[in-house]
Amino acid sequence: MDQMAPFVIFLLAAFSKTLASSTFDGARLGMRHVDFGGNFTKDELLARSAFRSSRLSLQYSSGEYMIELSIGTPDPQPISGVADTGSDIIWTQCEQPTSLYDPQKSQTYSALPCTSNACLHAPNPVPNQCCSYSITYGSSTAQGTLLSDTFLLGDTNPVSVPEMVIGCTTSSMATISGADAPTGIIGLSRSEYSLISQLGVDKFSYCLHPDKDTIHPMFLGSAAILDGPLVQSTPFVAPQGSTYYYVNLVGISLGSELLSIPQSLFQYNPSDGSGGVIIDSGTPITRLVPQAFKILSQAVQNVVNLPIADGSKYNLQLCFSLPSGSKVPSMPDMTFHFNNGANLELNMDKYMTQTNDGLFCLLIREPPFTQSIIGTIQMENLHVLYDLSNNMLSFAPAECDKL
Structure with missing residues (x-):
């Protein structure tokens, strides 16, 4: 999603914390296809996939696979974001009908100072709103505020990772449909504030099954192992x-x-x-x-x-x-x-x-x-x-x- 590039530029210089110092080692996540449980025919699945492939301007709800994780403490709030190797940040919807995350319910939520480099250099800031951003996806926009909170990652033995930087989108015109639709982006690029970089891991992997109604595994860090003669x-x-x-x-x-x-x-x-x-x-x-x-x-x-x-x-x-x-x-x-x-x-x-x-x-x-x-x-x-x-x-x- 190349529309994210302006946001990345300011994020790369926004913070000084050392991401690689995270104690996170590795985890196995589950991914769901966006058509999971939709009871679509083969032809309908084909048309939907081809349509998502042919869009002139990608919207965040047009991705293929969703990562499920949780944010906040003491009661982690589950979210579902598009797994996107072409996006640089993590963000989810807040204070909207489709939201799953409310930072005010988390004891580990932290606002970023209005005078921080991130706030001062945010792209297209909303007037009179501290640390705001506005991201454009073709004819759609996503506006919100940067913050940090604790993530809970892993479908077995989940790992808690503190101080993860996330965009909290409070206004969005991007298309969303269905109760299980994604509510944001899980950026997997090599840029500094993707999920991969913030966790401080140097590898990740996934395996996609043709069956849209199965859970597809993703492996982060030490859990990502691929070897053998066929590699x-x-x-x-x-x-x-x-x-x-x-x-x-x-x-x-x-x-x-x-x-x-x-x-x-x-x-x-x-x-x-x-x-x-x-x-x-x-x-x-x-x-x-x-x-x-x-x-x-x-x-x-x-x-x-x-x-x-x-x-x-x-x-x-x-x-x-x-x-x-x-x-x-x-x-x-x-x-x-x-x-x-x-x-x-x-x-x-x-x-x-x-x-x-x-x-x-x-x-x-x-x-x-x-x-x-x-x-x-x-x-x-x-x-x-x-x-x-x-x-x-x-x-x-x-x-x-x-x-």
Whole structure:
């Protein structure tokens, strides 16, 4: 969510406490998919995921997975925030109908002084309100106040972590629906005030199961362990302090054919932050910049000998019409080749889907921005490790429901 960048700039210089001094070591968290328990059909789930992938301006309620944790003492108040590797801070709604957190009910809540650097340099402060902020998400806004409180983390043997900096949003125009909808953001980037950095851990991992009605495990710190002969690794290519987790995608194969996609289409430009390929927990469907998508979609069309169909109802760009009663055509594996020899192999079910109304669609589309993004659907059934100390992304096949 690149709309958070102004907030990050002031947060990076806002406080002087040493985050790495936290006694937090590690924990296992549970994540829920945003469609958990929604009783949606397969086609409805597809349309909802594709819609979230195609939005021109992301809103915080459009993420895919929610982290559940608790804030405050002596009675911890549970909240649910979007797990977002592209966001830099943690914030939740307060004093709103959908709120779950009331800082006044917590004995460990602490307001930040109005004369602190954070308050004096807050972006778009609300007039006459101490330490206020205003964050813009396209046509939506989130306004509130910075504070600190104690977090309770972990689905088994929860760990108490004091003095966590959090934004308390008291006014929001962003879309929220349903009693179990997320009420904020859990930033997982490498920036100083993400959940990862505030905890002082140097790694985290998650494993996403295709079943939307299961609990997906996330591991923080020492609990994030990935080893074995099937592990593949590729380095992050952006600077350590960047918001996004960029990787170097060097090519794409369909079957044995290496597609003629220029590597330059996937290169990150450090001078202005444009281009590159991002691993993102908040985007369901992989998105490739237009020229790369055009080459890939043509290669798929060359394999699928069916008439092109309109897939706009699912927000997908390439669909084929399946004759009634026919089976989907056999498709070769697709492989994303990364630097360091890491290969993300996708069988047909990870990049094509059949709908109940007779369409056969590619689960990859163009992005609304300048970056390509590897989405969560393509990362299902993989244990994915973000190793920040070694600046590496690692992944291996896994039975996520058994971790």
